[in-house]
Amino acid sequence: MQKIINASILNADFANLKDQIDQAVSAGVDWIHLDIMDGHFAPNLSMGPGIVKTCRSLTTLPMDAHLMITNPNTFIPIFAEVGVDLISVHIENNALIYRTLQNIKDQGCKAGIVLNPGTPADAIASVMDIVDLVLVMSVDPGFGGQKFIRSVLPKINQIREMIAAQNRDIHLQVDGGVDVNTLPALLKAGADSFVIGSAIFRNPAGIDEAIHQLKQLLV
Numbered sequence: 060m061q062k063i064i065n066a067s068i069l070n071a072d073f074a075n076l077k078d079q080i081d082q083a084v085s086a087g088v089d090w091i092h093l094d095i096m097d098g099h100f101a102p103n104l105s106m107g108p109g110i111v112k113t114c115r116s117l118t119t120l121p122m123d124a125h126l127m128i129t130n131p132n133t134f135i136p137i138f139a140e141v142g143v144d145l146i147s148v149h150i151e152n153n154a155l156i157y158r159t160l161q162n163i164k165d166q167g168c169k170a171g172i173v174l175n176p177g178t179p180a181d182a183i184a185s186v187m188d189i190v191d192l193v194l195v196m197s198v199d200p201g202f203g204g205q206k207f208i209r210s211v212l213p214k215i216n217q218i219r220e221m222i223a224a225q226n227r228d229i230h231l232q233v234d235g236g237v238d239v240n241t242l243p244a245l246l247k248a249g250a251d252s253f254v255i256g257s258a259i260f261r262n263p264a265g266i267d268e269a270i271h272q273l274k275q276l277l278v
């Protein structure tokens with residue numbers, strides 16, 4: 060499966076968002092990642108459909124919306140409407156998870172399931188037949204620039220095996236503290252999609268060089 064660099068704009072310079080996205084796209088990122096937080100499920104407020112619509116107007120790359128919100132079903136049609144390609148929701152606050160994932164698909168988007176660092180892989184076993192992506196958080200949701208939690212590595216191995224048993228393409232995505240130091244271990248553990256925010260948009264080397272260094276690790 061293609062290895063994907065997924066640029067999270069959470070820590071981008073919003074005063075120059077167009078330029079930041081243009082630079083990331085020109086440097087060859089594969090997807091754009093949108094962290095949606097409502098201050099309830101995650102202790103932060105981030106962005107809404109308006110910013111996502113703006114991002115949609117700036118690039119044709121695939122965009123995935125990572126919903127760290129309560130009542131995601133309310134917003135699934137709204138984010139589908141503004142043009143995201145994939146919507147991922149957390150297992151931790153979705154008792155009716157099958158209905159939520161089906162709601163995403165009914166809106167014409169691909170569906171992703173997300174686990175926080177403290178959630179075991181078995182928690183998502185029952186939805187492996189419906190998801191297009193599994194997102195393993197390597198930080199607790201809320202902020203960019205946090206320290207990578209290495210104890211998620213065995214879980215990534217385990218989920219890679221769960222995906223293999225499904226016999227179809229399912230992305231194994233990791234999000235949080237991914238950079239040139241942590242990416243090699245994630246690759247080895249079986250991840251194929253890397254959500255990267257600060258290591259791209261807050262990199263002293265600049266966006267282009269940051270992405271070049273990351274892509275070098277994926278060849």
Ligand code: DX5
Pocket residue numbers: 067069070092094101125127198199200201202203204205234235236237254255256257258
């Ligand atoms: C946490 C967010 C972050 C973001 C990436 O809620 O999901 O993980 O996408 O952050 P960095 O790459 O800066 O750790």
Ligand code: ZN
Pocket residue numbers: 067092093094125234254
């Ligand atoms: Zn995210």
